[in-house]
Amino acid sequence: MPSSPVYIVTGGAGFIGANLACALVARESDAHVVVIDDFSKGSYANIVEAFGRAGLGAFCGSVTPQSVADLDWDQALEALEPRAVFHLGAITDTLEFDERVMLRANTEPWVEILSACIGTETPLVYASSGATYGSPPQGEQRIPFPVEAAGQPNNVYGFSKWLMDVEVVRLFRERKEAGAKLPHVVGLRYFNVFGPGEARKGKMASMAYHLTGQMLRGQRPRIFKMGEHARDQVFVDDVVSCTLAAAGLGATSDPVPGIYNTGSGQTTTFNQIVGAINEALGTDLEPEYIDMPEAMVATYQHYTCADIGQTKLGLGWTPEHDPCEATRAYAALLRDEAARNAPLKA
Ligand SMILES: NC(=O)c1ccc[n+]([C@@H]2O[C@H](COP(=O)([O-])OP(=O)(O)OC[C@H]3O[C@@H](n4cnc5c(N)ncnc54)[C@H](O)[C@@H]3O)[C@@H](O)[C@H]2O)c1
16 A cells, blocks of 8 residues: 555646646645656646745656556556546547547546446546536526536537536436445536646647737737626636645535536736736737637637535635736746746847
8 A cells, every 4th residue: 555645637738737746746835746647748847946936946746647547547546556547638629620539538438437436435536627518598688607517518619518517417417326436536627727837738738828928029019899798717726726726625524526627717808918917027018909810709708717616615615816917926827937048138
């Protein structure tokens, strides 16, 4: 039996996964984090930098550079006896249009991971997505999305996550009908996550990241007309604390199994993001409003907002960061990083 508490983080070399690996060690210094990542998108540098930012020194866990699809999950869980599995590994490029590639990567391994965790009674937390909602009627009404409103995703990425949720709902229904206890499985529909560690996501990085980059280069921030598209932008530290709470590592040791929204519970318009960045950088750059390409109009999420009422009740979790304040702090951090990496010549 392992002497230190073991946690498995799939996708642990990615943006959120590396921040999560770090948070596990920050709350339990002898935690042994096993990262399982195929490094299709992740990098060792995300892990090193996350531990550096948190002042935790060197990463001393292990890394299995393998796809979650290629792992023998029963064997791995028996050997490692993890306290929890956090399954975040996925293709996260919402512009990946090869449906077979997306479904094979994100959905196909899911049943095996799920059944191995249930079979070994290992708590399992997995990343679903706000993309499972597509454009529900609540978006038109500009009101928060309740968990029940999902199921009409606008892209195959959202569909791949939706299929994971469907599997869990089916499993829970069967257990309830049989009068059995629900296994510790929690799905988290992350909304638009932003914060330190996302630089290697390229075009999939947040609006806060991209707009800060443009403005640091002295360019006017480019946003779709008239900047009033509104998204639930949630700071990565809140996403990590929600993920820990879902495993029973937060305020309650006994979270209620289920599927939950993970968002700030508020919307932030793109104009507001630009305003927050201007404040942080001491600039006054007016947005350059651009037309949304015709092909995007039908599938674009013009409004998203997580209804986090159930998340608060079931997981005992509340976000701590106001999105605009967090954007200001994040933009200042990006400015300082840029200054360190590319000091201006006198
Ligand atoms: N960032 C967001 O705004 C957001 C929003 C909703 C949901 N999510 C979900 O959160 C999770 C983490 O996202 P992120 O933003 O950190 O993305 P990311 O791309 O930075 O991280 C994903 C990681 O998974 C790895 N990976 C991909 N396929 C894999 C496979 N088959 N086996 C093992 N590893 C694999 C990649 O190499 C990468 O390191 C993902 O499941 C994503 O769908 C993220």
